[in-house]
Amino acid sequence: MxxxxxxxxxxxxxxxxxxxxxxxxxxxxxxxxxxxxxxxxxxxxxxxxxxxxxxxxxxxxxxxxxxxxxxxxxxxxxxxxxxxxxxxxADVLRELVNDSHKSVRWSVPHHPNSDINVKQEIAASPDGVLRRIMAEYDTLEPEIAHLLMEDQSSEVKEGLAAHTALPDVLATLVAHPDPKIRAGAAQNPRTTPEQRHTLARDPSALVRANLLKFVELPEEDLRLLAHDRSINVRWWLAVWPDTPNSILEILEQDSSKEIAETAKFTLERRK
Structure with a gap:
């Protein structure tokens, strides 16, 4: 028994x-x-x-x-x-940063005892996924966030841009030359109205589309995006549940039949 x-x-x-x-x-x-x-x-x-x-x-x-x-x-x-x-x-967690198995390594950033020494070890790790996991915490100490700003991986900096609560870090990443990183910043709800205004005019369609999906924009910027040169950006605007009716009415006249019909369908569902 x-x-x-x-x-x-x-x-x-x-x-x-x-x-x-x-x-x-x-x-x-x-x-x-x-x-x-x-x-x-x-x-x-x-x-x-x-x-x-x-x-x-x-x-x-x-x-x-x-x-x-x-x-x-x-x-x-x-x-x-x-x-x-x-x-x-913490001293054991620091050792486990370099564990041979990813399931152990990737659990370290989540542990409440992961102190700044553990995070420094993670920042120096060759495991890019592990570094990105840590980058997505909005409670990172400034010195750790600044280490990750210099990371060789754009995926790590993208995760940092999307989640950081540090205004100086976010401001730097909003203006980063890599559009993938700016697209991460476009997801961050802590962007200022001025930063969103700039991102709405970003040369990368990926950045402009991400902005629509993650933050609230004033009508001035939405009107601009309703005439965006990227069909993908206009399509997201046509399907997004928070798009104002006045913007959907503009999209009903879109040169793309698919977007025009999508905008019309979105409006009809609201009646």
């Missing part, structure tokens, strides 16, 4: 389970609410990955030291449990 940890709350019985040859018994000992740090230390080098995984999930007193033992474990699920443990210390 499979043992249940709820049946074992006596410390002597837990020690018996911890010394049991059966893996299931040792897992029960670890999962018990009454399990002590001494039991965890006794089992932390257990030959069974199932036992070590259970220890990696333990959030009891001084669990951080156990995690320092387990973060190099050969078992992927053990390391995943380490990085998911809310008590995982």
């Amino acid at each position: 499979y043992p249940n940890y709820r049946d074992y709350d006596d410390i002597e019985m837990l020690w018996e389970l911890a010394r049991d040859k059966r893996i299931k018994s040792r897992v029960v000992a670890v999962r018990s609410p009454e399990a002590t740090h001494e039991i965890m230390e006794f089992l932390v080098a257990d030959e069974s990955p199932a036992v070590r995984r259970a220890i990696a999930k333990w959030e009891g007193p001084d669990s951080a030291n156990l995690l320092r033992t387990l973060y190099r474990d050969p078992d992927l699920k053990v390391r995943q449990s380490v990085v998911e443990n809310r008590n995982c210390p």
Whole structure:
């Protein structure tokens, strides 16, 4: 019969389970609410990955030291449990930035204990996806955001542009020479009216289309975009639920039959 940890709350019985040859018994000992740090230390080098995984999930007193033992474990699920443990210390998270498996690395930025040293390690990581994940946090420290502004990857800078809450960083990325990065900035709801006015006149259709999809524009800019040279921009304007009726009426006369019909259909749905 499979043992249940709820049946074992006596410390002597837990020690018996911890010394049991059966893996299931040792897992029960670890999962018990009454399990002590001494039991965890006794089992932390257990030959069974199932036992070590259970220890990696333990959030009891001084669990951080156990995690320092387990973060190099050969078992992927053990390391995943380490990085998911809310008590995982910053020094371990910094090591896990360079873990061999992406599922572990990509979990590091989400951890509440990821301090500035961890973020600096991420900024120096060769993993561009990991750097982008971090770039998409709007609570980044200025020094980390400025590091990412110099990142070699346009995808990282695009993510930063779309999410940064730092006005100076956003202003720089709004004016970036790479249209992909300006398109990221066009998604950021923190752009100023002046920046949106500029982006509505951007030479890249990708930037202008993104602006329509993510932020609210004054009628002056919407009228300009209703006559945009890009059929893609006008199409987005015709289908977007927040487009004012006055702009849809302009698009009803569009040279593209598809856009004109789409604008007409959008207007009729509102009646």
